[in-house]
Amino acid sequence: MANRAFVVAALTVPVLLLGTATAVAAPDTGRRLTIETVSNPRPALVSGGQVLVKVVAPGRTRVSANGHDVTSSFHPQPDGSLLGLVTGLRDGVNDLSARTSGHGPDQRANLRVTNHPSTGPVFSGAQQRPFYCETQAFGLPPAAQPFCSAPTQVSYQYRTTAGAFAPLADPATRPADLATATVNGRAVPYVVRVERGTIDRAVYEMAALYDGTPSPVAPDAGWNGKLVYTFGGGCNAGYHQGTSTGGVVNDLFLARGFAVASSSLNVLDTNCSPIISAEAAMMVKEHFVETYGPVAHTIGWGGSGGAIQQYDIAENYPGIVDGIIPGVSFPDPLSTGGPVSDCRLLERYFAGPGASFTAAQKQAVAGFASYDTCVSWDKTFASRATATGSCNAAIPVPARWDPVTNPRGVKCNSNEQLVNQLGRDPRTGFVRSPLDTTGVQYGLAALKSGTITAAQFVDLNATIGGLDYTGTPVAQRIAADPKALQTVYAEDIVNSGSQGLRETPIIDQRTDLDLAGFGNDIHTTEWSYVMRQRLLRANGTAANQVIIENHLTAGEVAAASVYELDAMDRWLTAIDADSSHRSRQQKVLANRPADLGDGCYLSAASRITEKLTYPASGQCGAQYPVAANTRMVAGESLSLDVLKCRLKPVNFRDYPVTFTAAERKRLSETFPGGVCDYSRPGVGRHAPIGTWLSYGDERTGTTPPTKLR
Secondary structure (H helix, E strand, O other): OOOOOOEEEOEEOOOOOOOOOOEEOOOOOOOOOEEEEOOOOOHHHEEOOOEEEEEEOOOEEEEEEOOEEOHHHEEEOOOOOEEEEEOOOOOEEEEEEEEEEOOOOOEEEEEEEEEEOOOOOOOOOOOOOOOEOOHHHHOOOOOOOOOOOOOOEEEEEEEEOOOOEEEOOOOOOOOOOEOEEEEOOEEEEOEEEEEEEEEOOEEEEEEEEOOOOOOOOOOOOOOOOOEEEEOEOOOOOOOEOOOOOOOOOOHHHHOOOOEEEEEHHHEOOOOOOHHHHHHHHHHHHHHHHHHHOOOOOEEEEEEOHHHHHHHHHHHHOOOOOOEEEEEOOOOOOOOOHHHHHHHHHHHHHHOOOOOOOOHHHHHHHHOOOOOHHHHHHHHHOHHHHOOOOOOOOOOOHHHEOEOOOEOOOEOOOHHHHHHHHHOEOOOOOOEOOOOOOOOOOOOHHHHHOOOOOHHHHHHHHHHOOEEOOOOOEEOOOOOOOHHHHHHHHHOOOOOOOOOHHHHOOEEEEEEOOOOOOOOOOOOOOHHHHHHHHHHHHHHOOOOOEEEEEEOOOHHHHHHHHHHHHHHHHHHHHHHHHOOOOOOHHHHHHHOOOOOOOOEEEEEOOEEEEOOOOOOOOHHHHHHOOOOOOHHHHOOOOOOOOOOOOOEEOOOHHHOOOOOOHHHHHHHHHHOOOOEEOOOOOOOOOOOOOOOOEEOOOOOOOOOOOEEOO
16 A cells, blocks of 8 residues: 555535635535645654645635645646645644535535654654764765755756666757666656755655656656665664665666655664664655655665665554565664674684684584674674774764763764664663673584584583673673663564564565675575564464575576566555455455565576475575574574573583583583573563654654654
């Protein structure tokens, strides 16, 4: 479903018209007068001083905003409704009304709209400060803190017959090497309008085929009426604007008539908060609709951290994206924290006390198809848990945290982006952390399989240590903050798959990188099945999630992308057309295309459909084996949502080996409170409190989470 608007129906009242202009809808005396916001279906979350409004009326209609007549902005639509861009909204509450006359009893419908500044925030709570501007990376003028605002710029490109994009000074010109695109079966000049500006302190971009100046009430013939929203990867602390978006000038989308939008706060390496990303996407999408008109449906696209944003936004802020195509996915930022920190600790251990472990033993303890994946996690992402080890170059060195010279400086810990949810530990000044290793038995499956000895198992667990709040290795295990644990489950920051995702079409695009010629990639395949397991547990079915695997070859990647985009578009189009009384979830399941199902590419020209399972099986399983990770080796189940385990006493009868007396003593001392009991839910886990949580806006700052209407 595209935009789920908040609709206010008519009140039948006597109305005195004052001789002002009236918009005329197709007469239908059987219709009730309604007024609704279109560019943002939630009228309390409008931003930027304007909003696209739809009025369904039985006849002649007058529309006003804050007592001022705005009827001239409204234009009849093919379905008989009226559509108008209402501008000049003041910050805060605005009252819109529509009145009819001349067809039966006069009617009136009222709608209250709350407008927020285009700089945000709308629902994500207090914004990070300092915040370093990077508008010049996009060709925009320099900007100033804290809002980093810059004027909007429009430029044009065209696709050449050689298959490249080139700048175009005048969009009315037709270069000799201009290619054509096909939109709704019609060939159109492949000229692209690209708009860049700033929204929610981010730089946004949007691109669409050019067919004259876009209008929100008269859509371009070069646009198919649908939007792809792209998300970028990574995960980092923020405090800067970013130098890239998810990318919008993309032939895959534009050649088929899709419009594309994104922003620099939709790149998780700039902003490791799915909540802030949701807000930015909502605001950018609103601006897009106010520029181009209503969107039939929005498809999410992007890999790694881009997949995290899609899964989490669809789960907690449903309706921003209607269907998602997450690539090389993870379920959320915090679920990956355990294996990432484990790999840092294992690397330290194997370089010291565990130097005698063989390559096969290291791999068995880590669980990945190759131990090099653990090496890569340590080199590329473990620094994100430190105080300053991953600071972006945009953050001046003197501004960064130092325990002595600058204790209030910028902390480049990825959890900084979640401060409005998790809060700060008053003892340390760092964001409360849900990370925990207490009771975790590293290498347990390797011990049970006989790959490591009892002595190695005991030494590994006794010596591995942990990380302190600055990310520094210490002798003690890691203990989660209890308040952080309560929050991450209540607010669905650890993605449960139980809310918006249950009614979202998902095509999980799994390019196999486990052993893709180099064996050290962090994007391991088990994470697709982790999300599937959560969906199954929460909803009793995961039929709305399709997993398609492909090799890392240009031909297979291209073939998979084309197929998955087309399949998702057909899936959403069928849902849009489903006028039955079935629930949204039922419509999603009933309208999945018949040719769309789990499967894999055997080559660029050969895709097979078969049920994918964990552990892997069948033809796809032979081509794409799926391994595990550190926490699964330690005994955690496939759902991987236990941040802090409940404990049970050490029972030596649980082990298939015989420990010496000294080993028993050492293991008992290592786990004085007991070892993880993964048969029970994690500490703090309970059902989420709901979707569309607000943590405050530009007026209130950070507030306890409240459910938005």
